[in-house]
Amino acid sequence: MHLTPMSLKEYKPGSPFPGVIGRTWEQSSPAWPAPLRSKPGAPNVLFIILDDTGFGHLGCYGSPIRTPNLDRLAKGGLLYNNMHTTALCSPTRACILTGRNHHSNGMGTITETSLGYPGYNGTIPFENGFLSEMLMEAGYNTYAIGKWHVTPAEQTSAAGPYSRWPLGRGFERFYGFLGGDTHQYYPDLIHDNHAIRPPGTPEEGYHLTPDLVDRAIDCIADTKQVAPDKPFFLYFAPGAMHAPHHVPREWADAYAGQFDDGWDAYRQKVFQKQLELGVLPRGTQLSRHDPDVQEWDSLPPEEKRLYARMMEVFAGFLEHTDHHIGRLLKFLEDTGQLDNTLIMVLSDNGASAEGGPHGSVNELKFFNNAPESLAQNLAAMEDLGGPKYFNHYPWGWAWAGDTPFRRWKRETYRGGTTDPFLVHWPRGIQAKGEVRTQYAHAIDMVPTVLDCLGLEPLAEIRGVTQSPIEGVSFKHTFNDGNAASRHRTQYFEMFSSRAIYHDGWRAVCPFPGPSFTEAGEGFGESLLDEDRLRELDAHGWELYHVAQDCSETKNVAEEHRGKLIEMIALWYAEAGRYQVLPLASPTRAVFALERPQLTKDRTRYVYRPHTSPAPENAAVHVLNRPHTITADVEVTRDTEGVLLSHGGLTGGYTFFIQDHKLHYAYNYLGEQEFHLESAVDVPEGRSELRFEFEPTGKPDLKVGRGTPGRGRLYINGDLVAQSTIDATMPVAISLGEGLTCGRDENSPVSQRYDAPFEFTGTLHQVTVDVVGEHVRDTKAEQKAALAKQ
Incomplete structure (x- = not known):
């Protein structure tokens, strides 16, 4: 038949x-x-999630930085000037993906600084389904490309569990990195559920952003050549514009001299352009000069030049990112898909001030309390943006990047929470090039997509009953610029800084104060106890009528005391509803909390070759304690390569064989290398090769110096080399480049070889024994974690 x-x-x-x-x-x-089939004619959905990009960074928002491809989306679609995020990376991304508030997702902070309370445990519950899970059930292909950072930090090693990796949360394919940031030339790449090496080197022209775009295009092409009518959801989240600010030199050089007049002048120019473009309503005032930011004209010439170059690199990085986003958009256009692709572009928070007041060329120094040297930074200036440094601009540029608002990322003034947002969908939006002023929040993206697709939120996903979506759709604003906003109330909380919006009013309670200068305390130095919280509730709240004063320049708390009390009460009501309490100040005690681990800490770690890298938080902790590294090997006359390495160009250690000799190199923060070389050759055959570190003093954690000591090399029990290692890192070994056995995975720890310098003999295993107390600086560890946002 x-x-x-x-x-x-x-x-x-x-x-x-x-x-x-x-x-x-x-x-x-x-x-x-x-x-499983989608509805006929269902649009593709593309989220482009930028990192650390302020309200005043994109060309279509008044910036002098060239972003023609994103500007094209604004011209052919809609630009929103009243879109909000949580002020931090992981929390915002959780909102974007689930449509629920960050504390409802357990993401009151980043996963690395989670706390043992429902709103802060860093674990998004399965009852908060991801948009990817919803759309996969509607017949969509689902792809996540780029930065993830919503898996508990303790669950990102090869030991899993994988249930909260992208493929466990509804994405069919993943290519990117799991943490908060990564080296753009030597990224820590994950393909689906396993670690891979980058497909190229910086010398070959490799950079992460074009690689991510290539993979995104490949995913779409794979599907469309087989099932051209099957729609896709692509979550595209490049590491840009988060540190490190990495870009090929020609992109940075294109901005030479353009920022020599400084951040104050940048703000003035961008503000005027925003008014001309209609991005800001008439009558908007530019917010005050931030007390924490140096007056540009007061800086010596050499500092001006360094800081201007740092901004040139950032600008080149942004234009480079825009260029490659343009390749993705052109592919959609060339294949006839652009008009029926619903595109939403959002930054996860305001511009980042994590470079500190003077910027950084190696953020690992910041995490280890090591002072930045102006002389060293000036010497590095010509290489900024290249693979040698892990650079970040000073916080004056973050303040400027958030023009016209106050403050920056991590804080709940609008500089931290109000972000560029573009929507482009020619088949679904008649309006072109218009500004939308309706209030919206990252939690509104999921319900808006469902509304556009004619889908209802799922009652259950994989047998788990789903919680209510907490955002509201703003689809009704697409073709009606005068439509009323349906998002009337929104709370904010980040590291005990609080705010609440309701019907055109905004109350803000900054912590520790409106600025570090005015508070007399820096970030992480303030304790929020009950007495201080009562004092803040009595006197620390500010009130702004943002419907008339969008840049928060006129505190009207005294004139409208009743309204302020109403807003404070509303904040507490929302806090109770969304699991915001207890408030926790980012202090040493909070971040020193013990967190659940897959396995108990131990004194003996065994590593084997050809295994995935162990990330920083899962690798053996050798800092500030005696330890031995023992390799069981079989070698021939020509054997060479790395036995064990941890870290990369910016700092780390490596144990290797080269030119028949046994070597150990310790890279202190990219500025000094301690090297031991055996006096005799490694014999052919099976041998036990060992490095020992014996502390000879105490660490000085406050100045970035870990335990000094004496290193020794042994071959089959015989001492073959010894030397002092006067400077070690006290807090963190790497910025994401973990520990690998049998190779140096990404950037080389030592300049004595080229990575990966894979071991060519037979390596049975490497054992690391650690004894003695692990001396820790939890405050510095906190700073390191907070930079992974």
């Missing part, structure tokens, strides 16, 4: 079989479980 496609009978899986089952095939009539 021949069946034509028209005669196929299908039925919904789980429903009764509608065919006929006889004693034989000839007496029977088949029916098939219906494949």
